[in-house]
Amino acid sequence: MTVSAKTALGALALLASGFTAAVCQPAKPNPAKPKPLVSHIYTADPSAHVFNGKLYIYPSHDVEGNVAEDDEGAHFNMRDYHILSMDNIGGKVTDHGVALDLKDIPWAGRQLWAPDAAYKNGTYYLYFPVKDKQDVFRMGVATSKSPTGPFKAEPKPIPGSYSIDPAVFTDTDGKSYMYLGGIWGGQLQRWHTGTYEANGSKTDLKKDNEPALSAKVARLSNDMLTFDEPLKDIQILDKEGKPLLGGDHDRRFFEGGWMHKYKDKYYFSYSTGDTHFLAYATGDSPYGPFTYQGVLMNPVTGWTTHHSIVEFKGKWYIFYHDVELTGKTHLRNVKVREITRKPDGTFVTITP
Incomplete structure (x- = not known):
């Protein structure tokens, strides 16, 4: 989820023309300029998964809330989730x-931001951040017997959860983990002491020479409804083994984390936020530490991006968003394109 447009890159000004169909068929993607997956609604923050041989995408549903823009993302005032599916890329x-x-x-106040999903024990789980009635972001979970829902929310948030951008990864041994966190409007900086500071910083801690605020991770319980342990810090290191610093805005974690595994390596990818890169780091454990490797995707049109990476029918794809349809930071559209790895497993940087 993004939280500011003050440093926005030049956005396209093509306006949406009010599509109403619940099903749309886009043109096959052009590697140079993929088309939005749908244009009858605005979508962002896509979490893509393969269930039963089919692709399901769990995005945010952007709406025009007529809310004034601020650094805490009040203008991202989403109220529900739609789930998309496709049998083939380009179909x-x-x-x-x-x-x-x-x-x-039952416990929610406002702002349903970027979700994720998982499947285990014959049940589909939808994880979501939403502000509670005290305006504090917590993680919720809802369940369904179908990957498309409808989902029924648990009566309370996940105990010990906070901030935004849940990403759930299930390892080859069957254990599942949730990665979360986002600074500025995502409130992660307000938890740096372990307790929520209601009047804490609205941006980051401005400690440029200290280790950057980190994403969090916790193993999920077998029923996928709670954490099986306290949240832990994710450490991102440079090639010399030193933690990335708060002032390293081109490489530090900001929000939108995602985990995937490739040839026994764990890839933690994330948005750098105010510098608009999708970066990635690799490690030997789902807990890290992770060594920074480079830029996965250069800036999109819009303020930042939020992505997911998935293997489908023998190829790897990145789902992401930009603002092609509207040129407005809070009214975005989801896209997909293939990603390429070098022989050593690192990515060929994408320039969208």
């Missing part, structure tokens, strides 16, 4: 309608 994309609505989450 028909189906919108399955509302899978979960804000009004059906």
Whole structure:
């Protein structure tokens, strides 16, 4: 989820023309300029998964809330989730309608930001950040017997959870982990002492020469509804083994983390936020530490991006968003394109 447009790159000014169909069929993607997956609604922050041989995308649903823009992301005032599916890259994309609505989450206050999903024990799980009635972001979880929902939310948030951008990764041994965190409007900086500081910094801690604020990770319980341990820091190191510093805005973690595994290596990718890169680091454990490797994707049009990486039918793809349809930071559209690895497993940097 993004939180500011003050340093926005030049956004395209093509306006959406009010599509209403619940199913749309985009042109096959051009490697130079992929098309939005759907244009009848605005979508962002796509978490893509393969369930039963089919691609399912769990995005945010951007709406025009007519809320003033600020550094805490008040203008990202989403109220529900739609789930998309596709049988083939470049093929028909189906919108399955509302899978979960804000009004059906007993403890929620406002702002349903970037979700993720998982499958285990015959159940599909939808994880979501939303501000509670005290305006503090917590993680919720909802369940369904179908990957497209509808999902029923648990009556309370996950104990010990906070901040935004859940990403759930299930390892080859069956253990599942949640990665989370985002600074500025994501409130991660307000938890740096372990307790929420309501009047804490609205941006970051401005400690440029100290280790940067880190994403968090916790192993999930077998029922996938709670943490099996306290949240831990994710350490991102440079090639010399030193932690990335708060002032290293081109490489530090900001928000939008994602985990995937390739040939026994763990790849933690994330947004650098105010410098607009998607960066990645690799490690030998789902807990890290992770060594910074480089830029996965250069800046998109818009303020920042939020992505997921998935293998589908023998190829690897990145799902991400930009603002092609509207030119507005808070009204985005999801895209997909293939990613390429070098023989050593590192990525060929994408320039969208």
